[in-house]
Amino acid sequence: MGALRIGYVAGPVIGALWTFVMAILACVVFSFASGEGLRPLMLPSLVMGAWLGFIWLPDGGRPRAQRIGWSVAVAVFPVLTFIFLGLAIEGAPETSITTQVIAWIFFAVASAWPLEVMLRPLPFGRATRHEFEDAVIRFLTSFGYVFFTAIVAIPFYVMVMTSLKNQSELLQNPLDFSIDLSKGWGLFRSYSELFLDFNFGSYLLTSFYISVITVVLTLLFSIPGAYAVALLRFKGRQAFSRSILLIYMVPMIVLALPIYIVFSMTGLRNTIFGIVLIYPVTTIPVALYMLQGYFRGLPAEVEEAGLMDGLNRLQVIWKITLPLALPALASVSLYVFMIAWNEFLLAFMLLDDPSKFTLTRGIASLDSSEIPRQHLMAGAVIATVPIMALFLGLERFMTKGLTAGSVKG
Amino acid sequence: MTDIQSSEPPKSTGPLEKREARLAWGLLFPTIAIVSMVVILPLLAIFWISFKPIGLADLRPPAPVAREALRGDGDDLRIEYRIRNSSQSEVIRNVVLSDILPAGVDVRETDERCVISQSSLECALGELEGGKRERLSIFVTIAGDRDAAEEAIENSEPRMEGSGRNILTNSEFTLANFARVFNGEEFMGVLGVTLFYTIVGTVGALVFGLFAALLLNKEFRGQGVLRGLYLFPYVAPVIAVAFAWVILFDPFSGSANALLVQMGVTENTINFFGEKPLALIMVTVFEIWRYFPLSFLFILARMQSIDTDMYEAADMDGASPFQKFWYLSVPQLLGILSVLFLLRFIWTFNKFDDIFLLTGGNAGTRTLTVNVYEQAFAVSNIGAGAAVAVVIFCCLLVFAIFFFRFMSQEEGL
Numbered sequence: 001m002g003a004l005r006i007g008y009v010a011g012p013v014i015g016a017l018w019t020f021v022m023a024i025l026a027c028v029v030f031s032f033a034s035g036e037g038l039r040p041l042m043l044p045s046l047v048m049g050a051w052l053g054f055i056w057l058p059d060g061g062r063p064r065a066q067r068i069g070w071s072v073a074v075a076v077f078p079v080l081t082f083i084f085l086g087l088a089i090e091g092a093p094e095t096s097i098t099t100q101v102i103a104w105i106f107f108a109v110a111s112a113w114p115l116e117v118m119l120r121p122l123p124f125g126r127a128t129r130h131e132f133e134d135a136v137i138r139f140l141t142s143f144g145y146v147f148f149t150a151i152v153a154i155p156f157y158v159m160v161m162t163s164l165k166n167q168s169e170l171l172q173n174p175l176d177f178s179i180d181l182s183k184g185w186g187l188f189r190s191y192s193e194l195f196l197d198f199n200f201g202s203y204l205l206t207s208f209y210i211s212v213i214t215v216v217l218t219l220l221f222s223i224p225g226a227y228a229v230a231l232l233r234f235k236g237r238q239a240f241s242r243s244i245l246l247i248y249m250v251p252m253i254v255l256a257l258p259i260y261i262v263f264s265m266t267g268l269r270n271t272i273f274g275i276v277l278i279y280p281v282t283t284i285p286v287a288l289y290m291l292q293g294y295f296r297g298l299p300a301e302v303e304e305a306g307l308m309d310g311l312n313r314l315q316v317i318w319k320i321t322l323p324l325a326l327p328a329l330a331s332v333s334l335y336v337f338m339i340a341w342n343e344f345l346l347a348f349m350l351l352d353d354p355s356k357f358t359l360t361r362g363i364a365s366l367d368s369s370e371i372p373r374q375h376l377m378a379g380a381v382i383a384t385v386p387i388m389a390l391f392l393g394l395e396r397f398m399t400k401g402l403t404a405g406s407v408k409g
Numbered sequence: 410m411t412d413i414q415s416s417e418p419p420k421s422t423g424p425l426e427k428r429e430a431r432l433a434w435g436l437l438f439p440t441i442a443i444v445s446m447v448v449i450l451p452l453l454a455i456f457w458i459s460f461k462p463i464g465l466a467d468l469r470p471p472a473p474v475a476r477e478a479l480r481g482d483g484d485d486l487r488i489e490y491r492i493r494n495s496s497q498s499e500v501i502r503n504v505v506l507s508d509i510l511p512a513g514v515d516v517r518e519t520d521e522r523c524v525i526s527q528s529s530l531e532c533a534l535g536e537l538e539g540g541k542r543e544r545l546s547i548f549v550t551i552a553g554d555r556d557a558a559e560e561a562i563e564n565s566e567p568r569m570e571g572s573g574r575n576i577l578t579n580s581e582f583t584l585a586n587f588a589r590v591f592n593g594e595e596f597m598g599v600l601g602v603t604l605f606y607t608i609v610g611t612v613g614a615l616v617f618g619l620f621a622a623l624l625l626n627k628e629f630r631g632q633g634v635l636r637g638l639y640l641f642p643y644v645a646p647v648i649a650v651a652f653a654w655v656i657l658f659d660p661f662s663g664s665a666n667a668l669l670v671q672m673g674v675t676e677n678t679i680n681f682f683g684e685k686p687l688a689l690i691m692v693t694v695f696e697i698w699r700y701f702p703l704s705f706l707f708i709l710a711r712m713q714s715i716d717t718d719m720y721e722a723a724d725m726d727g728a729s730p731f732q733k734f735w736y737l738s739v740p741q742l743l744g745i746l747s748v749l750f751l752l753r754f755i756w757t758f759n760k761f762d763d764i765f766l767l768t769g770g771n772a773g774t775r776t777l778t779v780n781v782y783e784q785a786f787a788v789s790n791i792g793a794g795a796a797v798a799v800v801i802f803c804c805l806l807v808f809a810i811f812f813f814r815f816m817s818q819e820e821g822l
Contacts, residue, residue, distance in 0.1 A: 133729050229437070233429055391640070
């Protein structure tokens with residue numbers, strides 16, 4: 001371990017790891033972009049990275065000539081691996097030279113430039129603990145950004161791109177996500193088919209108004225409840241507060257079974273009314289939990305002032321507490337909207353009639369071998385885009401609302 | 410008057426306090442009512458059902474069903490009722506058919522079991538065996554148009570009565586459901602899968618969440634964008650992302666496989682969601698992927714509320730970055746990390762949709778929650794499904810007790 005703290009050891013190690021990661025990244029990015037095969041070679045990329053890591057080390061007071069001399073001398077290693085083992089990135093036989101060149105340029109820039117920044121704190125010789133850890137953290141940070149962005153973006157990228165292709169293109173080359181822009185509006189064929197033939201317009205509408213009704217009902221029930229639990233004193237308050245949390249933990253599948261039975265027997269299954277009846281109940285505990293946390297944080301003096309001035313409790317709630325709690329109400333509404341919009345299990349179990357499907361139920365009905373995959377993915381995009389747009393537009397409320405007391409998933 | 414002198418607070422509840430409590434219960438009542446309707450009642454129902462020998466087909470209680478038609482001509486002209494028992498096995502007792510005969514239809518001859526008074530017909534059919542069909546003919550003459558009379562006859566639906574044994578409400582109980590659920594190796598397998606999924610999923614989501622939070626816990630351009638992006642997996646509908654994963658990792662035409670083959674990692678394509686140990690790992694990875702944003706959000710919120718003075722003091726004392734993380738940040742984050750761990754543990758344990766959509770519980774990914782669905786709907790044994798649900802609920806109670814013990818110290822709940 002001690003040897004790692006020496007600049008000319010740590011630098012090449014970090015360089016090798018980073019360059020290898022970048023080689024993989026370049027291959028993934030350009031394979032997905034062009035549909036042509038690219039392969040990162042482990043040994044050449046590691047050797048090349050080590051060399052980069054060595055030459056990028058700050059000079060540490062060495063004369064310039066010595067530094068350049070060393071770097072050139074050590075270049076023997078990457079050149080040798082290149083001759084015997086091949087390049088860090090290798091194209092498949094049918095891969096065009098342009099793609100390879102572009103991938104190479106990307107790879108070279110993405111390896112060399114961040115590496116220079118990462119290695120800046122390291123001296124050539126023995127590093128102090130600070131210098132060493134600083135370099136490691138810089139490496140981990142850069143790696144983290146690349147890693148998280150890739151794992152989050154790739155599934156969504158695949159989702160969107162698949163929806164724009166057609167079945168034969170997909171089967172021919174699953175890697176090829178490049179888009180043929182000459183098709184113009186033809187690219188959106190799956191979408192138009194979903195809306196025209198599969199009734200997705202009505203699903204969208206159903207999902208929307210079910211979600212809105214759920215939000216309204218949830219707020220209607222949870223505001224008074226949360227207020228009472230947070231600000232009024234009564235016997236059994238703690239027990240109540242705990243049972244909210246307990247109910248919030250009961251898994252939906254446990255409840256779904258008896259609900260299914262009761263709904264089947266009373267004829268509520270397969271009705272929007274049944275869904276609207278059941279959704280708010282799944283969200284009320286969440287909303288109660290989030291709102292009571294917020295109400296607790298409100299200064300008691302404002303309410304007391306209202307009481308002193310002759311308002312009664314209900315007037316205080318209506319005229320003072322609620323206006324103050326508006327931001328919290330907004331985030332709770334958003335969160336509840338998200339839950340209702342994304343809800344799948346109950347819709348799946350309770351709705352069979354295609355004319356009453358919600359969006360998630362509609363997508364589930366596309367999952368069959370007769371319906372091509374791009375339709376399924378187009379459906380997924382249709383369900384994802386509105387909630388994402390809402391979320392990005394109101395992100396501040398959303399993150400606040402999420403942390404305000406909910407850890408529900 | 411006397412109390413004013415004493416320095417102790419009053420012991421009994423005063424009128425103000427009573428009024429406040431009344432208001433509180435008034436405000437809580439609607440919530441309690443609706444939540445207990447839809448949560449407590451189903452929970453009781455599930456306990457009840459778990460002791461019942463009941464299948465999916467038993468949901469509709471056995472009932473007599475009748476169809477009527479006008480048949481024959483002249484002397485043979487008759488209204489024919491075809492009666493059958495909707496259940497294949499259950500006996501229905503005291504079956505009674507009643508119908509209204511439209512005007513213009515005169516009865517010539519009836520079945521001996523039937524009584525006719527004015528235009529109403531009532532037939533006592535007695536017992537109807539399971540799966541049995543019966544035919545009942547009433548010979549009539551028709552004054553006027555035959556087609557019109559036929560339509561009138563068929564428009565007046567016969568009413569059927571009869572009492573069958575309803576498995577849901579009678580007092581027959583069994584322990585077979587539990588015996589079936591706890592049946593040796595299968596149960597241990599399910600439990601093992603559940604534990605692996607829950608523990609690895611929870612810890613993984615926390616670790617990745619912590620990593621992501623550390624990345625974003627500094628000001629830089631594009632921080633907001635990245636934070637928004639990293640929340641995508643959590644915000645998107647589960648059905649959309651689950652199908653995206655299924656398609657991405659498809660063994661025949663999935664891009665991931667194509668990529669791996671091109672990169673030379675594997676020779677043959679890998680069936681990610683269809684092979685035994687791999688499928689479980691994949692659904693766990695999916696769980697981590699989907700829920701790391703949540704942990705990251707909470708940890709980030711906590712990090713940003715840590716006093717920066719402490720770090721400045723540590724800088725003055727010469728602490729290195731890792732030392733600062735280990736000796737300052739981690740102890741500060743321990744509270745939120747353990748709360749998150751407990752909550753996420755419970756919710757991962759409860760998770761159903763993700764596995765159901767990814768593998769349907771096949772290839773060794775059947776957790777307890779998926780088992781509920783599997784037993785109740787795939788095997789059509791509602792009682793067994795309910796028994797699994799009861800097992801889940803009991804586990805949950807244990808977790809909850811543990812959680813409250815812990816939380817009351819942590820968060821003052």
